[in-house]
Amino acid sequence: MWKFLLHAALAVVGTIVQISFLSQLPFPFSAISLPIVAIAYGIVRDRPVISAGWALLGGLLLDLHGLLGFGSEMLALFVAFFATRFLFQRVVTNTGTPALFLIAAAAATIRWFTLAALDGVNVLFGGVPVLIDLSATALLAPVRQSLVAGGALLAYIGVGSLLSRRFQKTFLSHAPHAFSRH
Amino acid sequence: MTPVARSRLIILIAAAGGLLFFLHLLGVTTNAEAWMLKKIAGQEAKLAEAGRSLRATMSAPFRINAVLQENDALRSENAALSVEVARLTTVQEENAELEKLLGYTKKLKKTPVIARVLARTPEAGTHTILLDRGTDDGIAPDMPVVASDGVLIGKIFKAERTTSIALLLTDTRSRVGASVQNSARTQGVIQGKRGLSLEMRLIPQNEEITTGDMIITSGIEPMTPRGLLIGRITAVETQEKSPFKTATITTPIALDRLDVVAIPFP
Numbered sequence: 001m002w003k004f005l006l007h008a009a010l011a012v013v014g015t016i017v018q019i020s021f022l023s024q025l026p027f028p029f030s031a032i033s034l035p036i037v038a039i040a041y042g043i044v045r046d047r048p049v050i051s052a053g054w055a056l057l058g059g060l061l062l063d064l065h066g067l068l069g070f071g072s073e074m075l076a077l078f079v080a081f082f083a084t085r086f087l088f089q090r091v092v093t094n095t096g097t098p099a100l101f102l103i104a105a106a107a108a109t110i111r112w113f114t115l116a117a118l119d120g121v122n123v124l125f126g127g128v129p130v131l132i133d134l135s136a137t138a139l140l141a142p143v144r145q146s147l148v149a150g151g152a153l154l155a156y157i158g159v160g161s162l163l164s165r166r167f168q169k170t171f172l173s174h175a176p177h178a179f180s181r182h
Numbered sequence: 183m184t185p186v187a188r189s190r191l192i193i194l195i196a197a198a199g200g201l202l203f204f205l206h207l208l209g210v211t212t213n214a215e216a217w218m219l220k221k222i223a224g225q226e227a228k229l230a231e232a233g234r235s236l237r238a239t240m241s242a243p244f245r246i247n248a249v250l251q252e253n254d255a256l257r258s259e260n261a262a263l264s265v266e267v268a269r270l271t272t273v274q275e276e277n278a279e280l281e282k283l284l285g286y287t288k289k290l291k292k293t294p295v296i297a298r299v300l301a302r303t304p305e306a307g308t309h310t311i312l313l314d315r316g317t318d319d320g321i322a323p324d325m326p327v328v329a330s331d332g333v334l335i336g337k338i339f340k341a342e343r344t345t346s347i348a349l350l351l352t353d354t355r356s357r358v359g360a361s362v363q364n365s366a367r368t369q370g371v372i373q374g375k376r377g378l379s380l381e382m383r384l385i386p387q388n389e390e391i392t393t394g395d396m397i398i399t400s401g402i403e404p405m406t407p408r409g410l411l412i413g414r415i416t417a418v419e420t421q422e423k424s425p426f427k428t429a430t431i432t433t434p435i436a437l438d439r440l441d442v443v444a445i446p447f448p
Contacts, residue, residue, distance in 0.1 A: 019226065
C-alpha cells in the first residue's frame with residue numbers, strides 16, 4: 001500500500017516539476033514529458049501498474065493546466081500506455097537500446113496524435129484549434145518530443161544501471177568482512 | 183502480483199480516470215479542482231522561478247555578445263526616448279490645462295489584475311503562459327494581457343476559477359487588430375510567426391509605412407482598448423500582384439522571460 005502511495009506522490013510531484021520547472025528550461029529539457037518517460041519505463045520494466053498510475057495522475061494534472069478540454073491529456077496518456085504496451089508485448093519484444101528508444105518515442109508520438117485527433121474533433125464542433133497548426137515549427141514539435149522522450153528513457157535507465165552496478169560491487173566487496181565479524 | 187490481479191488493477195485505474203471525467207462533466211469536482219490548483223500554485227511559482235534562474239544561468243555564456251550589442255542599441259534608444267519624453271511632457275502639461283478648461287473628468291476604471299506567470303503550458307508547439315489569476319478575479323477569455331509599461335503580450339485564451347492561460351502574440355494562432363502610429367493610422371492584423379516574431383498583415387499597398395513606426399492596438403476588438411503598444415516595425419515586405427503588404431514587428435518585451443503581467447479591464 002505504501003509503495004502505491006509513494007508512486008502516486010512521485011507521479012504528482014513529477015508532473016508538477018515538468019509543468020513548472022522543466023518547461024522553463026531550454027531545449028531539450030523543456031521537451032521532456034515525464035509522464036511519457038515514466039509510462040515507457042513502467043512498460044519496459046514490466047511494471048504496468050506504475051505506468052497506468054502516471055497516466056491517471058499525470059493526465060489529471062496536465063488537464064488542469066492544459067488548453068484542451070478536461071480529460072484529453074488523461075485519455076491521450078492512457079491510449080499511449082495501452083498502445084505502447086501492446087507494441088512491447090507483440091512487436092518490439094526485447095529490451096535492447098534501440099527497442100527502449102523506440103518504445104518511449106512511440107509513446108510520445110501516440111500521445112501527440114491522440115491529442116491532435118481530439119483537437120480535430122474540437123475544431124469540428126466549432127472550437128478554436130489548440131494543437132492543429134501546419135507551420136514547420138509546430139510540425140517539428142512532436143518529432144522533437146519523441147526523440148527527447150527516447151533519449152530521456154535511455155539516459156534514465158543507463159544512469160540507473162550504472163548506479164546499481166556500483167552499489168552491487170560495493171556490497172560484494174564488503175560482504176565477506178561483514179560475515180567474518182559475526 | 184499475478185498477471186490477472188495486475189490487469190484488474192490497471193482496468194480499475196483507467197475506470198477511475200473515466201469516473202473523474204464524468205464527475206468533471208457533471209460539475210461535481212469543480213471546487214476540488216480549484217482547491218487543488220490553488221494549493222499547488224504556490225509551489226509551481228517557486229519551481230518556475232527556479233527554472234527561470236537555471237535557464238538564465240545556462241544561457242549566460244552564450245548571451246554576453248548579444249547583451250553588449252543590446253546595451254549599445256538601448257543607449258542610443260534611451261537618448262532618443264529622452265527627447266521624446268521631453269516633448270510628451272510638454273504635450274501632457276498642455277493636455278492637463280485643456281482638461282481643466284473643459285471640466286473633463288476621467289472615467290473611473292477598475293484597477294488591472296496583476297498576475298504571476300506560473301509556467302509555460304506543456305503542449306508542444308504552443309506559445310502560452312499559465313497565470314495565477316482566473317475567473318474569481320474577473321478574468322475572462324479575450325482580455326488583453328500586458329507586460330511592463332502597458333506593452334501588449336497576448337490575450338487570455340482560457341480562464342478557470344483560479345488560473346488562466348494566455349496565448350502569446352508570437353503564437354501562430356494569435357490575431358490582434360493593430361494600427362500604425364502614422365498620420366494615416368494604417369490598420370492591419372498582428373499575427374504570430376512560428377513562435378519567433380510578429381507580422382503585421384493586411385496592410386493596403388497604398389499606405390505608407392516605414393521601419394521604426396510604432397504599432398499599437400486598434401481597439402477593434404471589444405475587450406482590447408486602443409493604444410496598447412505592441413512593438414516597432416523592423417522590416418516591410420512588399421509583394422507584387424498582392425493588394426497587401428506585410429511588416430515584421432519586434433516587441434520590446436522578452437516573451438520567454440515574463441514573471442509578472444497585468445490584465446486591464448475594458
